[in-house]
Amino acid sequence: xxxxxxxxxxxxxxxxxxxxxxxxxxxxxxxxxxxxxxxxxxxxxxxxxxxxxxxxxxxxxxxxxxxxxxxxxxxxxxxxxxxxxxxxxxxxxxxxxxxxxxxxxxxxxxxxxxxxxxxxxxxxxxxxxxxxxxxxxxxxxxxxxxxxxxxxxxxxxxxxxxxxxxxxxxxxxxxxxxxxxxxxxxxxxxxxxxxxxxxxxxxxxxxxxxxxxxxxxxxxxxxxxxxxxxxxxxxxxxxxxxxxxxxxxxxxxxxxxxxxxxxxxxxxxxxxxxxxxxxxxxxxxxxxxxxxxxxxxxxxxxxxxxxxxxxxxxxxxxxxxxxxxxxxxxxxxxxxxxxxxxxxxxxxxxxxxxxxxxxxxxxxxxxxxxxxxxxxxxxxxxxxxxxxxxxxxxxxxxxxxxxxxxxxxxxxxxxxxxxxxxxxxxxxxxxxxxxxxxxxxxxxxxxxxxxxxxxxxxxxxxxxxxxxxxxxxxxxxxxxxxxxxxxxxxxxxxxxxxxxxxxxxxxxxxxxxxxxxxxxxxxxxxxxxxxxxxxxxxxxxxxxxxxxxxx
Amino acid sequence: xxxxxxxxxxxxxxxxxxxxxxxxxxxxxxxxxxxxxxxxxxxxxxxxxxxxxxxxxxxxxxxxxxxxxxxxxxxxxxxxxxxxxxxxxxxxxxxxxxxxxxxxxxxxxxxxxxxxxxxxxxxxxxxxxxxxxxxxxxxxxxxxxxxxxxxxxxxxxxxxxxxxxxxxxxxxxxxxxxxxxxxxxxxxxxxxxxxxxxxxxxxxxxxxxxxxxxxxxxxxxxxxxxxxxxxxxxxxxxxxxxxxxxxxxxxxxxxxxxxxxxxxxxxxxxxxxxxxxxxxxxxxxxxxxxxxxxxxxxxxxxxxxxxxxxxxxxxxxxxxx
Numbered sequence: 001x002x003x004x005x006x007x008x009x010x011x012x013x014x015x016x017x018x019x020x021x022x023x024x025x026x027x028x029x030x031x032x033x034x035x036x037x038x039x040x041x042x043x044x045x046x047x048x049x050x051x052x053x054x055x056x057x058x059x060x061x062x063x064x065x066x067x068x069x070x071x072x073x074x075x076x077x078x079x080x081x082x083x084x085x086x087x088x089x090x091x092x093x094x095x096x097x098x099x100x101x102x103x104x105x106x107x108x109x110x111x112x113x114x115x116x117x118x119x120x121x122x123x124x125x126x127x128x129x130x131x132x133x134x135x136x137x138x139x140x141x142x143x144x145x146x147x148x149x150x151x152x153x154x155x156x157x158x159x160x161x162x163x164x165x166x167x168x169x170x171x172x173x174x175x176x177x178x179x180x181x182x183x184x185x186x187x188x189x190x191x192x193x194x195x196x197x198x199x200x201x202x203x204x205x206x207x208x209x210x211x212x213x214x215x216x217x218x219x220x221x222x223x224x225x226x227x228x229x230x231x232x233x234x235x236x237x238x239x240x241x242x243x244x245x246x247x248x249x250x251x252x253x254x255x256x257x258x259x260x261x262x263x264x265x266x267x268x269x270x271x272x273x274x275x276x277x278x279x280x281x282x283x284x285x286x287x288x289x290x291x292x293x294x295x296x297x298x299x300x301x302x303x304x305x306x307x308x309x310x311x312x313x314x315x316x317x318x319x320x321x322x323x324x325x326x327x328x329x330x331x332x333x334x335x336x337x338x339x340x341x342x343x344x345x346x347x348x349x350x351x352x353x354x355x356x357x358x359x360x361x362x363x364x365x366x367x368x369x370x371x372x373x374x375x376x377x378x379x380x381x382x383x384x385x386x387x388x389x390x391x392x393x394x395x396x397x398x399x400x401x402x403x404x405x406x407x408x409x410x411x412x413x414x415x416x417x418x419x420x421x422x423x424x425x426x427x428x429x430x431x432x433x434x435x436x437x438x439x440x441x442x443x444x445x446x447x448x449x450x451x452x453x454x455x456x457x458x459x460x461x462x463x464x465x466x467x468x469x470x471x472x473x474x475x476x477x478x479x480x481x482x483x484x485x486x487x488x489x490x491x492x493x494x495x496x497x498x499x500x501x502x503x504x505x506x507x508x509x510x511x512x513x514x515x516x517x518x519x520x521x522x523x524x525x526x527x528x529x530x531x532x533x534x535x536x537x538x539x540x541x542x543x544x545x546x547x548x549x550x551x
Numbered sequence: 552x553x554x555x556x557x558x559x560x561x562x563x564x565x566x567x568x569x570x571x572x573x574x575x576x577x578x579x580x581x582x583x584x585x586x587x588x589x590x591x592x593x594x595x596x597x598x599x600x601x602x603x604x605x606x607x608x609x610x611x612x613x614x615x616x617x618x619x620x621x622x623x624x625x626x627x628x629x630x631x632x633x634x635x636x637x638x639x640x641x642x643x644x645x646x647x648x649x650x651x652x653x654x655x656x657x658x659x660x661x662x663x664x665x666x667x668x669x670x671x672x673x674x675x676x677x678x679x680x681x682x683x684x685x686x687x688x689x690x691x692x693x694x695x696x697x698x699x700x701x702x703x704x705x706x707x708x709x710x711x712x713x714x715x716x717x718x719x720x721x722x723x724x725x726x727x728x729x730x731x732x733x734x735x736x737x738x739x740x741x742x743x744x745x746x747x748x749x750x751x752x753x754x755x756x757x758x759x760x761x762x763x764x765x766x767x768x769x770x771x772x773x774x775x776x777x778x779x780x781x782x783x784x785x786x787x788x789x790x791x792x793x794x795x796x797x798x799x800x801x802x803x804x805x806x807x808x809x810x811x812x813x814x815x816x817x818x819x820x821x822x823x824x825x826x827x828x829x830x831x832x833x834x835x836x837x838x839x840x841x842x843x844x845x846x847x848x849x850x851x852x853x854x855x856x857x858x859x860x861x862x863x864x865x866x867x868x869x870x871x872x
C-alpha cells in the first residue's frame with residue numbers, strides 16, 4: 001500500500017478516477033443532487049440516525065424489563081417508548097431501508113441505466129422523508145406519543161393525551177416518500193433497461209424491487225387515508241370510529257391493517273432480493289429455480305393484500321370471516337417457502353464463500369425461516385386465540401424484521417460497500433459483527449416465544465414475577481446485539497479513510513454493477529452496456545474476465 | 552435445586568380447551584422445528600462441503616431436477632391446509648358456548664375489570680367460578696378497547712365499547728389463575744390484571760351466599776323503574792312500547808319488515824340508539840339513554856329483560872295511535 005493520496009491519483013489520471021463522489025463538492029451539490037447514488041447515500045445517513053434513535057428506545061425498554069416491577073420509567077414513559085420504537089423502526093427505518101438506500105443506488109446500475117426515470121422526484125422523496133422525520137423528532141422532544149404504532153381507536157382518537165395529531169401527520173408525509181419511490185422504480189424497470197436486458201435476464205433484486213414498488217404504490221395511499229380519518233376524528237369528533245356517535249372502532253383496524261399487512265411485505269421483499277444477489281455472488285452460481293424465485297416475489301406482493309384481518313382474529317370479526325383470512329394466510333407462506341428452498345439448493349455444487357455478506361445472508365435464511373414458520377402458528381385460528389397480543393407475536397415479527405430484513409440490509413450494505421465507496425471494510429471485524437448480531441439476536445428474541453406462550457402480554461411495563469428469568473435473558477441478548485450493531489458503524493466509517501481500495505469486481509460476481517468502476521462514474525457507465533448474456537451467467541462471464549479475483 | 556419443571560414451556564392446563572391448544576402447538580413445534588433443523592443442517596453441510604477452495608473457484612454446472620420444485624411446493628401446502636383445518640376446528644370450538652353455561656357479566660374500563668354474577672355479587676379484578684362448569688362471560692368496555700385474557704385457559708377476546716362480546720371457558724382444576732388485559736389501553740394497561748379463583752362447587756355456593764345486594768336481574772328491575780322504562784313498556788299490550796316479556800331470544804319484526812333475533816346486542820342498541828331499529832307497529836318515540844346509563848347499569852337491565860318470561864298466548868302488539 002503506497003502513501004499516495006487520493007487527490008494525487010486524481011491529478012495524475014483525472015479521467016479514470018472521477019466518480020460520483022468527487023465530481024462535485026459542497027453541501028448544495030449533495031442537498032440538491034439528482035444523482036440516484038448520492039440520494040442513496042443521503043438516505044443511508046438519515047435512516048442510520050433514526051435506527052440509533054429507535055434502538056435507544058428499545059434499549060430503555062429492555063432495561064426496564066430486567067425487573068418485574070415498573071421501576072426504571074413511569075408507565076406513561078414506557079408506553080411512549082414502545083410506541084416511538086415501533087413508529088421509528090417501521091416508518092423511518094425498515095420501510096425505506098433497502099429500497100431507498102440499496103435500491104436507489106444499485107437498481108439503475110443493474111439495469112444499465114444512467115439514473116432513475118424521475119431523478120427530481122427521487123430527491124423529493126428524500127425531502128418528504130426528511131420532513132416526516134423532522135416532525136417525528138419534534139414529537140419526540142415535545143412529549144412523544146403513547147398510542148402504540150397501531151394507533152387503535154378509540155384510545156388514539158379520544159383518550160390519549162399525547163401528540164397523536166403530530167405523529168400521524170409525520171407518518172402521513174413520510175408515506176409519500178414511499179409512494180414516489182415505488183412509482184419511480186416501476187417506471188424505471190419498465191422503460192430504462194439497457195438494450196438486450198429482457199425481463200428474464202434481470203437480476204432477482206430487480207424482480208424483488210419491482211414487487212415491492214407495486215405494494216408501496218398501491219397500499220400506502222390507504223395508510224394515508226386512514227391517518228387522515230384518524231386526524232379528522234380526533235380533531236372534529238365526527239363519529240367515524242366512535243360508537244357513541246354511530247361509528248365502529250373496528251373500521252379503523254380494517255383500514256389500518258389493509259395497509260400495514262402489505263407493509264410488512266414492503267419490508268421483507270427487498271431483503272429477499274438482496275438474499276438472492278448475495279447467494280448467487282457467493283456461490284458463483286445462478287439461483288436455483290430463477291423463474292420460481294422471480295414469480296414468488298410477485299405472488300407474495302399480490303397475496304399480501306388478501307390477508308389483513310389475520311391481525312384481528314380476536315378483535316370481534318365473525319368466525320367465518322376469520323376462517324377466510326386464516327385460509328388465505330397459509331397461501332402466502334408458500335412462495336416464501338419456495339425462496340428458502342431455492343436458496344438452499346443453490347449451495348449444492350456451488351463455490352461457497354464465507355465472506356461477511358454471505359454470513360449475514362446465511363443468518364437471514366435461518367432466522368427468516370424461524371420467523372416464517374411461527375407465522376404458521378399464528379395463522380392457526382385456535383392457537384392464535386391464545387398467543388395473539390402476547391410476546392409470541394413480538395418474537396415472530398422481530399425474527400422476520402430484525403433477524404430477516406435488518407440482517408439482509410446489513411448484508412447488502414457490506415456486499416455493495418466497495419461499489420458505493422470504493423473501499424473494502426476490514427473482513428475479520430465485519431465477521432465478528434455478524435456473529436455478535438446473530439448470537440445477540442437469538443438470545444434476545446427466542447426467549448420471547450416462550451414468554452408469549454406462557455402468557456406474558458405485549459406492551460407490558462410491569463409483568464408477573466414468574467416471567468423474570470426469560471426477560472433477563474432477553475435483555476442480555478439485546479446488549480450483545482447492540483455491540484454487534486455498533487461495530488459496523490465504527491469500521492465502515494473507518495474504511496472510508498483507511499480501508500483498502502476496491503477494484504471493479506472485488507467479489508468476482510456477475511452483474512452490470514460489477515462492470516463499472518468502484519465508485520461508479522456519475523452516469524454509471526462510460527458507455528451504455530449492451531446485454532447479451534443470461535442472468536447470473538457465471539461460467540461465461542468469469543471465463544471472459546479471465547480471472548476470478550478473490551478478495 | 553432447580554428442576555426442569557422450574558422452566559415450563561407452557562402454562563398449566565386449567566381448562567377444557569387448554570389441552571387442545573397445546574396439542575396443536577406441540578404438533579407445530581415438532582413439524583416446523585424438524586423442518587427448520589433439516590434446512591439449517593442442509594445449509595451448513597452444503598456450505599462446508601462446497602466451500603470455496605483454490606480448486607473450487609467456480610461452481611460446477613448442473614441441471615437440477617424440476618420435480619424438486621414441485622415437491623417443495625405441494626408437500627408444504629398440504630401440511631399448511633391440514634394445519635388450517637385443525638386451527639379452524641379449534642376456533643369453532645372456542646367460539647361455541649356450551650349449554651348450561653353460568654352467566655357472568657364483565658365490564659372493562661381503564662384500568663380494572665368488573666365482574667358481576669347473576670345473583671348479584673360484584674367483584675373487581677377477581678372472579679370466583681365453580682370448577683367443571685362452563686362459564687359464559689358477556690362483556691363490554693366503558694372506554695377503549697381492552698382484551699380479557701386467561702392464559703391458563705388459553706382464551707382471550709377483545710372487549711369493545713361498541714357492543715357486547717361473549718367468551719366462555721370451563722375450568723378443570725381448582726386454583727388461582729391470571730387474568731391479564733391483552734389489548735393496549737393506556738397508562739396502566741399492564742396493571743389491568745387480576746385473578747380467577749376456581750373453586751369446588753360447594754365452596755363456590757358458600758362464597759355466593761356471602762352477601763350481595765340482590766340478583767343482577769332484580770337490580771335491573773330497580774333501574775327499569777328508575778329510568779321509567781315501565782311507563783312505556785308495560786306488561787300488557789296497552790303501553791306505547793313493545794311488551795318485553797319473552798323478548799330475549801325471540802324473533803322480532805321491524806318496521807321495514809326485516810326480522811332479527813333479539814339478543815344482547817339488540818337489547819343494548821335499543822337502549823342506546825333506539826331509532827336504529829323500530830318494531831313493526833310502533834312509532835319512533837323512544838328516547839335514547841346514551842350517556843345516562845353506564846355499562847354496569849346496562850348489564851343489569853340486560854339481565855332483567857332476559858329474566859322476563861314469555862307472555863301468555865293472545866297478547867299482541869297494539870296498533871299505533
